[in-house]
Amino acid sequence: MGRDGVVADGGRGAGDEPGRRSARELFLEGEPVPARVVRPPILNSWQRSRLWGVDTDRIETPYNPDLDPHSKLSAAAGPVLDRLAATLADSPMSLILTDAKSRIRERRVGNRDLSGHLDAISLAPGFSYAEEFVGTNGIGTAIEDGRTACVFGPEHFSERLQRVSCAAAPIRNPTSGRIIGLVDLTSWRATASPLMVALVEEAAADIEGRLLDLATLRERALLDAFVTGRRGPGRLLVAVADDCFMADAAASELLGPADHRLLRERAAGLARGGAADLQLQDGRSVLARARPVEAPGTGGNAGYVVEIQVLPARAPEATAPPAPPQVRLPGLAGRSPAWRSVVQRLTTLAAAGRWTLLRGEQGTGKLALVRAVHRQQLTGRRLTVHDCAQAGRGTAAWLRGVARALDTDGADTVVLRHLDALPDTAVAALDGLLRAAADRPGWVVALSAPRDPAADADPRPARNFLSEATLPPLRLRPDDVAPLVPVLLARHAGGSDVQCSEQALRTLARANWPGNVRQLEGSLRYALAHHSGPWIEETDLPPSLLSHAQHPLTAWEQTERDMIVQALLDNGGDKSKAAKALGISRATMYRKITGYQISIGGPGSAG
Ligand SMILES: Nc1ncnc2c1ncn2[C@@H]1O[C@H](COP(=O)(O)OP(=O)(O)OP(=O)(O)O)[C@@H](O)[C@H]1O
Numbered sequence: 001m002g003r004d005g006v007v008a009d010g011g012r013g014a015g016d017e018p019g020r021r022s023a024r025e026l027f028l029e030g031e032p033v034p035a036r037v038v039r040p041p042i043l044n045s046w047q048r049s050r051l052w053g054v055d056t057d058r059i060e061t062p063y064n065p066d067l068d069p070h071s072k073l074s075a076a077a078g079p080v081l082d083r084l085a086a087t088l089a090d091s092p093m094s095l096i097l098t099d100a101k102s103r104i105r106e107r108r109v110g111n112r113d114l115s116g117h118l119d120a121i122s123l124a125p126g127f128s129y130a131e132e133f134v135g136t137n138g139i140g141t142a143i144e145d146g147r148t149a150c151v152f153g154p155e156h157f158s159e160r161l162q163r164v165s166c167a168a169a170p171i172r173n174p175t176s177g178r179i180i181g182l183v184d185l186t187s188w189r190a191t192a193s194p195l196m197v198a199l200v201e202e203a204a205a206d207i208e209g210r211l212l213d214l215a216t217l218r219e220r221a222l223l224d225a226f227v228t229g230r231r232g233p234g235r236l237l238v239a240v241a242d243d244c245f246m247a248d249a250a251a252s253e254l255l256g257p258a259d260h261r262l263l264r265e266r267a268a269g270l271a272r273g274g275a276a277d278l279q280l281q282d283g284r285s286v287l288a289r290a291r292p293v294e295a296p297g298t299g300g301n302a303g304y305v306v307e308i309q310v311l312p313a314r315a316p317e318a319t320a321p322p323a324p325p326q327v328r329l330p331g332l333a334g335r336s337p338a339w340r341s342v343v344q345r346l347t348t349l350a351a352a353g354r355w356t357l358l359r360g361e362q363g364t365g366k367l368a369l370v371r372a373v374h375r376q377q378l379t380g381r382r383l384t385v386h387d388c389a390q391a392g393r394g395t396a397a398w399l400r401g402v403a404r405a406l407d408t409d410g411a412d413t414v415v416l417r418h419l420d421a422l423p424d425t426a427v428a429a430l431d432g433l434l435r436a437a438a439d440r441p442g443w444v445v446a447l448s449a450p451r452d453p454a455a456d457a458d459p460r461p462a463r464n465f466l467s468e469a470t471l472p473p474l475r476l477r478p479d480d481v482a483p484l485v486p487v488l489l490a491r492h493a494g495g496s497d498v499q500c501s502e503q504a505l506r507t508l509a510r511a512n513w514p515g516n517v518r519q520l521e522g523s524l525r526y527a528l529a530h531h532s533g534p535w536i537e538e539t540d541l542p543p544s545l546l547s548h549a550q551h552p553l554t555a556w557e558q559t560e561r562d563m564i565v566q567a568l569l570d571n572g573g574d575k576s577k578a579a580k581a582l583g584i585s586r587a588t589m590y591r592k593i594t595g596y597q598i599s600i601g602g603p604g605s606a607g
Pocket of ligand 1: 331332333334360361362363364365366367368369418447484487488517518521
């Protein structure tokens with residue numbers, strides 16, 4: 001049962017009836033599951049669990065006890081959990097709080113039998129209940145779907161979870177709307193009640209209300225620290241927190257949006273490590289130092305007050321270097337100011353051997369960029385790439401490989417890819433290796449997803465990288481699409497000179513590119529395989545590019561959208577003919593075209 005009001009089969013899979021196989025058993029044996037026996041969110045989750053390769057007979061999930069007890073989430077949730085736990089004291093029910101990564105932070109359970117069972121299935125503080133590790137379950141599935149999930153015994157993917165039922169509701173940051181955690185009730189399958197859904201949703205709403213109240217208190221503490229902060233000639237003051245930035249008039253004039261982000265990201269490091277020299281967006285250098293501001297009542301952190309001193313500009317005629325020529329990197333394309341600026345920054349950092357954390361969404365080209373900069377700046381040296389996402393398989397061997405590459409005397413470039421996917425089990429060891437190699441002469445680069453504003457802090461290994469750069473997503477640098485297209489086409493066209501029509505280029509430039517350059521490359525490969533004429537036309541592009549749906553589509557919606565686009569293409573954009581071909585009414589066709597924001601031949605022509 002979820003916010004959408006769908007009611008499951010009350011926990012009775014078909015397998016509860018003697019002699020019949022349950023829907024889950026059919027699914028696990030790869031047979032079709034009869035419609036209406038399993039609720040769609042559960043079936044979707046089973047499919048994801050199978051993709052993850054979750055073991056149905058064993059629970060093997062990472063354990064990380066190193067969770068911050070003073071987090072904003074714990075501070076806000078504490079009193080709400082206390083109240084609900086007191087109400088439920090005599091019932092066989094367990095109350096659980098997790099973070100946004102499905103890691104269990106707190107568990108309250110009065111019933112000894114249930115407590116023992118939950119320990120046996122690792123539903124205990126420190127363990128992760130992400131779908132990826134344990135398969136379909138209230139916690140992981142609510143996080144995946146972004147809404148309340150209720151999973152009854154036989155709906156669990158794992159055999160080990162068949163005896164319990166659970167309901168979990170996400171807790172969202174009231175300012176950003178992002179999920180920061182989850183409140184869950186777990187009970188024996190036989191004693192589960194539909195009321196569990198109402199209880200977790202109410203608790204989540206109460207915690208969100210308290211988050212808002214605490215945010216107000218934090219902001220007030222930050223404001224006090226900001227107003228009473230020490231100022232002096234040539235010194236500016238700002239106060240930063242995840243969701244708040246305060247600056248006096250002089251600082252507002254000096255700092256642009258990119259500088260706000262820079263200060264926000266660096267404040268914690270500055271507070272720990274003393275003053276540092278930072279470069280602002282406009283090229284000016286400043287000396288920055290920060291001090292933390294304590295959050296009232298909770299002992300947590302309300303933010304940082306940062307003192308900024310503008311360093312004198314060097315006399316232009318004496319020392320200013322001539323404006324750097326645009327750095328061209330063979331094999332890579334881009335012309336937007338954002339692309340040029342990151343290429344320039346990375347080139348400087350590589351030449352200086354500064355340890356760099358390069359952030360960017362998946363497929364933006366982080367690795368390609370680092371490889372190209374290495375080739376150009378560090379000729380003759382080797383480059384090794386270590387994928388942190390692979391560290392879970394044979395952690396010791398993986399760490400040995402990194403240790404060899406980091407060899408303290410080595411001047412080779414070491415790239416740690418997907419740092420954000422480093423398994424918890426390898427965090428401390430990698431951190432130790434990086435610290436030990438801090439003085440090595442070669443360039444060390446970590447590639448990571450953009451900073452997660454919901455996370456309390458960067459993972460420990462990230463703190464070893466003193467310089468940062470960001471490769472923005474392709475949708476924020478649409479000017480790069482046109483120069484990328486011929487380079488990517490040449491890469492895959494097998495020597496022939498295929499180009500895109502103007503209309504196809506316009507469609508490509510307009511697309512949102514959640515998968516960034518990698519997705520653009522995939523789309524062009526698709527077009528190369530589908531085009532018949534001398535040019536790539538708009539109709540040769542993947543159907544997904546001809547629709548601009550506002551929300552992420554489920555697998556089923558994607559299939560439906562692709563069928564509609566294909567029918568429109570097959571019928572020259574004629575909606576009536578396309579509707580007829582699909583056996584749906586014209587009205588439904590119009591509704592779907594509007595819903596999926598399908599446009600063929602430029603905005604509005606088919607939609
Ligand atoms: N500017 C560019 N010019 C040409 N090709 C590019 C450019 N940027 C990215 N690519 C290509 O896009 C694909 C994805 O790039 P890459 O693997 O470097 O991305 P990434 O950001 O490291 O991805 P992830 O974080 O998902 O591993 C590669 O084939 C790469 O060659």
